[in-house]
Amino acid sequence: MKVKREYSCGLDAAVDVIGGKWKALILWELHHGTARFAELRRRVPGISEKVLVQQLREMEADGLVHREVFHEVPPRVEYSMTDLGRTLNTALLPLGEWGEENMSGISERRWGGEPAA
Template identity: 75%
Template sequence: MKKRTYNCGLDAAVDVVGGKWKALILWALHREALRFGELRRSVSGISEKMLIQQLREMEAYGLVHREVYHQVPPKVEYSLTEFGQSLNTALIPLGDWGEKHMETIEAIPRD
């Protein structure tokens, strides 16, 4: 991953959590570790390819921990790191804002 310089804290935060899926993946993992299939079912609408890509990026940022259990059949679980939990905590007020204004946001016409 290429090193980047940020203009402000918001710039850095949006870089880490940007996109449609990362915040939803963080939220899905907030209670417990999940296997890949469980995580995919928790984040409706995400393709397998996109989930793999997003998890790899989040692992590279240190948000998500991937635990491989060497057993038959193989088992892999994903969980939040302390860094990921801190980001999830920071996103809670944004989720609250979205809940409060959901009807207004849904009523906005889109092309």
């Protein structure tokens, strides 16, 4: 159960919603449009099934992601961004651009120029 807390500023609230290794990457992948669970798992390398389920549930609870269940055989579930998720994704765009511009330098400083595993 999540504990209700007061945020000290807007950045505190935003980081709480998007915090963790995977949420920003999942949201970024959903900007391409609606995706099924298996598609997201393929498009976010390294994420486990358990973690993807957990992150999607949290993002749905936070109003960032919409989950639609189709009652058919075989069952189908699709995920898409909500309007709130789209506004957050727009806010992440400059962060992604900063990462692109600085990726090689970050790698060198963190791993001494060795390729990432």
